[in-house]
Amino acid sequence: MTSLPLTPTSADNGQLECHYFNDGLCRSCTFIETPHAQQVADKESWCREVLANHSPAAWLPSVVGADRDFRNRAKLAVGGSLGSVTLGILDQGFYGVDLRECGIQAPQIRAIIPVIGQFLNDSGLDPYDVNARRGELKFVHITAAPSGDLMVRFVVRSQHGLDVLRTRREQLIELAPAATVVSVNLLPEHKAVLEGSREEMLLGDSLRMNLGRVDMHLRPQSFFQTNTDVAISLYNQIAAWVDEIAPDSLWDLYCGVGGFALYCAGATGQQTSRTVTGVGDGDGAVSRRVTGVELSDQAIESAKISAAELGFDSQPGTTVEFLAGDATEFAEANLATGERPDCVIVNPPRRGIGVRLSTALEDSGIEHIVYSSCNPLTLAKDLDRMPSYTVARARVFDMFPHTKHLEVAVVLERRDH
Numbered sequence: 474m475t476s477l478p479l480t481p482t483s484a485d486n487g488q489l490e491c492h493y494f495n496d497g498l499c500r501s502c503t504f505i506e507t508p509h510a511q512q513v514a515d516k517e518s519w520c521r522e523v524l525a526n527h528s529p530a531a532w533l534p535s536v537v538g539a540d541r542d543f544r545n546r547a548k549l550a551v552g553g554s555l556g557s558v559t560l561g562i563l564d565q566g567f568y569g570v571d572l573r574e575c576g577i578q579a580p581q582i583r584a585i586i587p588v589i590g591q592f593l594n595d596s597g598l599d600p601y602d603v604n605a606r607r608g609e610l611k612f613v614h615i616t617a618a619p620s621g622d623l624m625v626r627f628v629v630r631s632q633h634g635l636d637v638l639r640t641r642r643e644q645l646i647e648l649a650p651a652a653t654v655v656s657v658n659l660l661p662e663h664k665a666v667l668e669g670s671r672e673e674m675l676l677g678d679s680l681r682m683n684l685g686r687v688d689m690h691l692r693p694q695s696f697f698q699t700n701t702d703v704a705i706s707l708y709n710q711i712a713a714w715v716d717e718i719a720p721d722s723l724w725d726l727y728c729g730v731g732g733f734a735l736y737c738a739g740a741t742g743q744q745t746s747r748t749v750t751g752v753g754d755g756d757g758a759v760s761r762r763v764t765g766v767e768l769s770d771q772a773i774e775s776a777k778i779s780a781a782e783l784g785f786d787s788q789p790g791t792t793v794e795f796l797a798g799d800a801t802e803f804a805e806a807n808l809a810t811g812e813r814p815d816c817v818i819v820n821p822p823r824r825g826i827g828v829r830l831s832t833a834l835e836d837s838g839i840e841h842i843v844y845s846s847c848n849p850l851t852l853a854k855d856l857d858r859m860p861s862y863t864v865a866r867a868r869v870f871d872m873f874p875h876t877k878h879l880e881v882a883v884v885l886e887r888r889d890h
């Protein structure tokens with residue numbers, strides 16, 4: 474196992490005690506009673522088992538971060554009643570359970586929750602009652618940047634909720650100066666989802682996520698890796714592998730706000746100490762043609778801002794470009810015209826890259842693929858469909874402590890390479 478330096482709360486190596494878990498109020502951290510090192514060992518053996526048919530030539534030691542304070546994003550259900558709102562989850566009967574002291578959240582998130590709770594209590598808006606289908610406040614999503622800045626998003630049921638929160642904007646700014654991005658999301662439907670499609674900004678437009686040598690920008694409704702320290706290590710590892718491969722051209726499919734693409738493009742700037750020892754940190758010297766593709770327009774806009782700040786011209790045809798679109802369609806269309814990069818990074822959602830993209834890559838002749846997956850089961854299926862590649866290296870990243878989930882990254886080499 475490789476431990477991250479500068480993980481302030483991991484020093485005691487003790488188990489994380491959680492009174493919500495012990496009292497049976499929240500069971501999200503299923504494995505919290507298992508020592509963290511054992512959790513990681515168990516995940517790694519499971520992952521090795523799942524990928525056994527693809528026998529990676531080398532398994533690198535798992536990358537492990539802190540066992541507490543590591544989550545940069547909280548999606549809190551609003552429950553209770555006006556004057557005594559709860560912020561946490563809903564129980565099986567859809568009643569609110571307050572989890573404001575949850576130990577896996579970033580300290581900045583824990584610190585702001587009571588302030589947001591009081592703000593909502595004073596707002597006159599009722600928490601949404603799932604059983605009665607009545608009320609206004611559904612969720613509060615909070616994201617913490619390493620700098621301490623926060624993005625706070627209120628998910629409400631109707632225009633009324635939006636109007637009330639808008640009139641109370643100044644009060645919020647005063648109460649929570651760290652909240653540099655504030656928005657209201659409208660979710661009118663009685664559906665078990667976390668947000669709707671309409672987002673109204675009340676303050677700022679994107680949260681600067683200063684991750685190591687790259688500043689990324691996060692807007693509402695964009696994906697971001699939830700464990701900042703482990704994400705930095707993942708980006709550095711992928712960049713180190715890509716530097717070894719030394720491709721002139723690279724695709725980053727499912728690029729989100731551009732983390733892999735920007736790290737691999739030879740980004741300039743200072744390396745910070747928030748990275749894992751032994752995982753390459755790049756020296757900013759390389760220059761290669763990088764194309765990031767992502768479905769979310771918002772994420773692509775953010776990636777373009779970061780690229781511009783890093784001095785890359787993000788216009789098509791230059792060193793780093795970001796395109797909004799479907800990854801599979803992009804790959805199929807380009808490969809059909811003979812456009813073939815030297816290396817492809819894929820980092821799909823849990824469903825994996827699927828039949829079409831894995832088949833297109835199998836038939837492509839591309840020499841290297843770097844696949845970062847949050848679901849070894851779909852990774853294994855995708856690998857089954859790409860028999861022309863061998864797994865040269867594999868590494869587990871403990872992105873989601875206390876749960877069964879993990880991130881695993883592999884380097885694939887074409888057999889006739």
Ligand SMILES: C[S@@+](CC[C@H](N)C(=O)[O-])C[C@H]1O[C@@H](n2cnc3c(N)ncnc32)[C@H](O)[C@@H]1O
Pocket residue numbers: 695696697698726727728729730731732733766767768769772798799800801820821822
């Ligand atoms: C696991 S996230 C990876 C994001 C990014 N690599 C990062 O490190 O932040 C998967 C991303 O795939 C995007 N996505 C989902 N379906 C897609 C598709 N069909 N084509 C392109 N991107 C897609 C999601 O919006 C999400 O940003």
